[in-house]
Amino acid sequence: MSSYVPTSIDQTSDRPKKKRATSPTSLQRESLSRLLNRDPLKPLHIPPPPSTTSTSPAPPPEFVTHVQGSSAGAGSGEFHVYKAARRREYDRLAAMDAESVREREMSEFEARREGFRREDEEKTAKNRARRMKKKKVRGKGDKMEEEEGVNAAQNGARPESSGGTDPDGNGVKADVKKDEEGCVPPPPWTLTTRYKAKQKRNRRITTGQ
Numbered sequence: 001m002s003s004y005v006p007t008s009i010d011q012t013s014d015r016p017k018k019k020r021a022t023s024p025t026s027l028q029r030e031s032l033s034r035l036l037n038r039d040p041l042k043p044l045h046i047p048p049p050p051s052t053t054s055t056s057p058a059p060p061p062e063f064v065t066h067v068q069g070s071s072a073g074a075g076s077g078e079f080h081v082y083k084a085a086r087r088r089e090y091d092r093l094a095a096m097d098a099e100s101v102r103e104r105e106m107s108e109f110e111a112r113r114e115g116f117r118r119e120d121e122e123k124t125a126k127n128r129a130r131r132m133k134k135k136k137v138r139g140k141g142d143k144m145e146e147e148e149g150v151n152a153a154q155n156g157a158r159p160e161s162s163g164g165t166d167p168d169g170n171g172v173k174a175d176v177k178k179d180e181e182g183c184v185p186p187p188p189w190t191l192t193t194r195y196k197a198k199q200k201r202n203r204r205i206t207t208g209q
Contacts, residue, residue: 022030035044 038044
């Protein structure tokens with residue numbers, strides 16, 4: 001008695017092999033095996049990802065099998081066809097409303113962004129003009145100082161100092177004139193106060209108080 005040999009194992013059988021229910025793991029394994037066994041020099045076509053921002057419904061089918069005639073909806077058997085058509089129409093209207101809302105929001109966003117960009121450009125231009133004005137004024141001041149220094153060097157005159165000089169023209173400041181020892185003489189009121197205090201002390205010693 002011959003044993004049973006499955007068609008998937010028997011190599012001599014001409015019967016078509018039965019297709020088994022494929023799982024996601026087996027499908028991924030088959031796709032990877034086909035990808036690894038293909039020619040590496042041949043370019044690989046990768047389809048673009050579907051657009052997730054589009055809310056438009058699926059395109060209508062090429063062939064419509066359920067065509068309603070003049071007596072549509074007369075029988076209870078066509079009620080599910082009517083419900084499906086109504087659902088598709090509602091989906092289409094909802095997609096149109098959502099698309100209009102999205103376009104209006106995008107236009108408002110673009111208008112706000114353009115306004116902010118214009119304000120930033122105006123503020124930047126104003127600050128740039130202010131900086132250029134300050135730089136120009138500073139450059140004029142430096143140029144005038146350089147011209148004064150050149151003129152003073154050519155004329156052989158010393159630049160005037162903040163403090164005044166004595167009438168003799170010795171170049172010594174009158175308010176801080178120093179003596180020969182290099183000490184600043186005390187003011188007159190200080191000498192008068194010291195003299196009075198010394199006389200008072202001598203008077204006390206003489207009278208014995």
